[in-house]
Amino acid sequence: MLLLGCDFSSAPSRRKAIVVATGSLDATGRSLALDGLLRFPTLDAWGDWLAAQPAWLGAFDFPFSLPRELVEHLGWPTTWPGLVAHYASLDRAEIRRLFAAFCAARPAGGKFAHRATDGPAGSSPSMKWVNPPVAYMMHAGVPRLLAAGAVFPGLHVPPTSGPAPRVALEGYPGLLARELIGRRSYKSDDKARQTEERRLARADLAARLVQGGTRLGIALHATPGQIELLQDDASGDSIDALLCLVQAAWASQRAPGFGLPTDIDPLEGWIVTA
Numbered sequence: 001m002l003l004l005g006c007d008f009s010s011a012p013s014r015r016k017a018i019v020v021a022t023g024s025l026d027a028t029g030r031s032l033a034l035d036g037l038l039r040f041p042t043l044d045a046w047g048d049w050l051a052a053q054p055a056w057l058g059a060f061d062f063p064f065s066l067p068r069e070l071v072e073h074l075g076w077p078t079t080w081p082g083l084v085a086h087y088a089s090l091d092r093a094e095i096r097r098l099f100a101a102f103c104a105a106r107p108a109g110g111k112f113a114h115r116a117t118d119g120p121a122g123s124s125p126s127m128k129w130v131n132p133p134v135a136y137m138m139h140a141g142v143p144r145l146l147a148a149g150a151v152f153p154g155l156h157v158p159p160t161s162g163p164a165p166r167v168a169l170e171g172y173p174g175l176l177a178r179e180l181i182g183r184r185s186y187k188s189d190d191k192a193r194q195t196e197e198r199r200l201a202r203a204d205l206a207a208r209l210v211q212g213g214t215r216l217g218i219a220l221h222a223t224p225g226q227i228e229l230l231q232d233d234a235s236g237d238s239i240d241a242l243l244c245l246v247q248a249a250w251a252s253q254r255a256p257g258f259g260l261p262t263d264i265d266p267l268e269g270w271i272v273t274a
Helices: 043-052 068-074 080-088 092-104 134-147 173-181 196-210 224-232 237-252
Strands: 002-007 018-025 031-040 056-060 166-170 219-221
Touching: 002 237, 018 043, 018 237, 031 043, 031 224, 031 237, 043 134, 056 237, 068 092, 080 134, 092 134, 166 237, 173 196, 173 237, 196 219, 196 224, 196 237, 224 237
Parallel strands: 002 056, 031 219, 056 166
Antiparallel strands: 002 018, 018 031
8 A cells, every 4th residue: 555645735836736655564563665756737637646546645734623622612513424524514714713713712821622632742832823724724625635536534434335445534744843842943944044954844844753763663765865955945845745744654563543532522633742
């Protein structure tokens, strides 16, 4: 089965593409080969490519669901398929209006609702519409994963008929990055902030992935040219896709549960390896 990690954008372009890292594990399950880094300048190109692959397991760097507290407050469906269908029917302006009103009515320091996974993962609340706009990423990404025939462990598993399954897991590269280099900043989309210090942080990230330095026990095998590309991509998109690929590789060895907790909220979901 193809393994992949995805660094996502809700508004991709040729300058800021969706990046997918593909890879394969060796027979030991401890060495992960980076097979390629693919770039998709449009949502449709990305979705069509996923649908065209006969089978894959991927970790995707965007939220698959919203906090139960927010969903119940808004009176939206409390089953995941119903929630996704309703959410997809809204435009971004309406999402922003509803979420901003929710936050405005809450006290300072507690504006956003959180999913249970946010604490262990150290992730942004999935209802944020700026810095980063993960609410829009969910809005753009999840319906296309569904259209590609993806299975969502812990959230929604359609009947196992037809082609080999495509398994979508929610990833978060920051979780592994912090484990490897702490809180050092390693990326920026702002050219003025694309410093040598951040390039060195990306170099350290790549080196420690090659050493198998995470608790996941998987070492990266990459060519010198691939390592150079990871270091030179100042946006960090390539190395974020790779970090998600490592999460996908770890999860692939833990089917059928893919390493997810057994007691997760089936509306909220969970970030793999958190």
